[in-house]
Amino acid sequence: MEHIIKNGIVYDPLNEVNGEQMDICIKDGKIVDSVSEDANVTDASGQIIMPGGVDPHTHIAGAKVNVGRMIRPEDSKKDAESLAGIKRAGSGFSVPSTFMTGYRYAKMGYTTAMEAAMPPLLARHTHEEFVDTPIIDHAAYPLFGNNWFVMDYLKEGDLDKCAAYVSWLLKSTKGYTIKIVNPAGTEAWAWGGNVHGINDPAPYFDVTGADIIKGLAEVNEMLGLPHPIHLHCNDLGHPGNYETTLASFDIPKGIKVNPKHGSREAVLYATHVQFHSYGGTNWRDFVSEAPKIADYVNKNDHIVIDVGQVTLDETTTMTADGPMEYDLHTLNGLKWANCDVELETGSGVVPFLYSPRAPVPSAQWGVGLELFLLVNDPGKICLTTDSPNAGPFTRYPRVMAWLMSNRYRTDMIENKIHKWAQRKTSIATLDREYSLYEIAQISRSTPAKVLGLSDTKGHLGVGADADISIFNFNPETQDPSADYMAVEEALSNASYVFKDGEIVVKDGAVVNIGIHGRTYWVNSLYDAELEKQVEAEVEKVFKQYYSVNFANYPVQDEYLPRSNPVNGVME
Amino acid sequence: MELVKNVVCPFCGTLCDDIICKVEDNEIVGTKNACRIGHSKFVHAEGAERYRKPLMRKSGELVEVSMDEAIDKAATILAESKRPLMYGWSCTECDAQAVGVELAEEARAVIDNTASVCHGPSVLALQDVGYPICTFGEVKNRADVVVYWGCNPMHAHPRHLSRNVFGRGFFRDRGRPDRTLIVVDPRKSDSSKLADIHLQLDFNKDYELLDAMRAVLLGHEILYDEVAGIPREKIYEVVDALKNAQFGILFFGMGITHSRGKHRNIDTAIMLVEDLNDSAKFTLIPMRGHYNVTGFNQVCTWESGYPYCVDFSTGTPRYNPGETGSNDLLQNKETDGMMVIASDPGAHFPQKALERMAEIPVIAIEPHRTPTTEMADVVIPPAIVGMETDGTAYRMEGVPIRMRKVVDSGLLPDREILKRILKKVKEIKAASK
């Protein structure tokens, strides 16, 4: 099957194409140099063309996501869709059902989205939901930051065994990266506690957040993983936490980057940094310290961050940071779900209303935008809302419009939101506006590169997967800064989306499901003999302390309809 | 004789996955590690007649028919009913349940599972106030206070106590002696006999006792000598044990979900657990009955947004337990065609619902002769999940485990039967457009 997309205005940062009119050729799901006369023609005159969007951090599939759906019928009731032609029915505003998740990403031109927290014991659940999530490519990040084996090996100082264990667990769960959430803190939560900062040890295991970040960052490079460690810092959401954040950022500095696949430069990916950029000592004297965080990112090359932009919606928070969710529940009094997972991790879910009329959410809105506008290089920052934590992913077009239009932001600050946005942050003083090229960076090329997938994702060069988004907004005649509502509308409803070379969206509607999305996972073999030895140790522990049998633990191949291993070290 | 290891038991929500099946000539002749109920399920000791061919009722008698004829008939009933109901789902695997939800959408049906008549009140309560849970291993490794409220695991979940309470855990290396076991049950039972404290409360007084315990926990005094038949001092003693737990767990069962107050009892129980986290670490787990009742609620939620009682009559999922539950539809004589799969409402539903079932066409996808198949117009026997076919099931607290195929029955799995019905329903709907 051949396609040619003609006359579009292309933004392809990885190939340094900035708003040039050019044709894109597609054959057999890939972007190619040229196609024959018989190719289907799509006319994109006067429209924006970008690679398919890549979401490096979202919560769309798995146990806590589904608990978020289950405990909140009110979230489903306000946003339900009917069965229609090829489309399945579904519901959910902040946590859409699986089919709606696939459709809604595709509608915005997003073709890849990564589930950012997978408890290893419940990995099968995440993969089952992926099976029911149409169109988008995906991967899941297993949680390592409070894992008993990891903490034990790090305590013993045995990085080799730790690496062998991590390698085995990534394969067993079909996971993609080393996710670390509130290291040592979630283990403390198993006893109802938490840790404060990076130097507070987990009870009994006696290793600190700093030890865990350091150890796993080294293991990450020993295994040659495509993505760096993916860190959710300690002290999320607490006024004054920026010091913990900066100290955490510094830990992996100096470790040599060593990906076996892809071309990332960072050894640390820090997520939803908006929630970690707070000064002050309580919510009264709270101030934004986003400028200090942005300054750190500007001065250091070992780090890439995503923001976790607050969108000022009613949403559902969900994270493996169990103690944080309990605190949130005691703060807002709304219903609280929790799931502690044996030997591995925990999680919590609490609804949250980020009211634009309330002081704290308005200030958080400002903090996120400060990070976007104060980090100079869009190659170091990714667009996320930590969906659905700071707001649902369906608001990405709005966030993009805020970034491209100072007028839009000013209207928000002056007329729509609480004065704390200007009082507690510097947002009202920032007049930088993102270009479409920079938008393509934070939503396409930067996440693809830091994920280690930029050979086939996040660009439109020859050999890339033909994942392409086209938006009906003409940068030659329209100005996103002035016409911000039009750009938000265009980015919300792509005029065309190609996935693996097939048209899946036309005029903002899903018209074709295409082939199933790929499940990326990391295949590595650190040291075959050592991995065997570690596996035997793990099996012994399983017999005594797990509640499932060792043989029933690994995720079977049946759960990956389109398995796509990415190699780390292979001895 | 061949030994098949790590088999998952298709009986209760404890979903034991350490069963060894002894297989001879493609037949399970014995088991190791299974409880007596699991064992009898594996070796077909239940005595129920097994169906191996599709059946249809003709002139009042169930007679053998071809698979195609049975599928056609089932699809026709679903497609032609104005208000079809698809009920059951708790004894099959998740892929079948997923096809079921798609079939419900296509047939504009109401889809509902056995939660409707067991832990439905728990679902309503968790939607009111939340759901703080943990996995079994956390209980084994950490719990020093274990409460069973309104359940008798020794009978309904025979290995539950041995795995979670008697078992030795990492921080509880002596097992049972390291834990305080509290059973709350108006009856003396085989489980209450094992307890350190048995709160033998009055029938239907769960709410009163829970409320009194919350009040004490929040610092109030009890003004009566006893509440729900439990002396004041005993209540103080128990609340003291709960709030001093290092890691506490509340397991609760049908005795509290179906006593007076229903989901209000569970609301209060969940809030008690939430309050306890001020001073202790405390979690809960509902004692789900059928081995994959939890799986249906998971699948139905991720596909539709709602866990059960989902009405697709307008094409858009709607959820209103009390209106869209199976018993509501049957007892109000709303439903005019019913599919039953992987459960036996014929044996468990109230008389008024059964009267309606007798009036309307009923499809049963069911391996055995049951009270439901006795009322059915079409019977399609599937391979039994966990013995004759594989697939995912979710343990009561949400841990997904892959059920294994141990022997070959030559019968179609539920998912395949449902796919064929779905295809046929689509054809009928397309033809009528």
Ligand SMILES: [Zn+2]
């Ligand atoms: Zn997240």
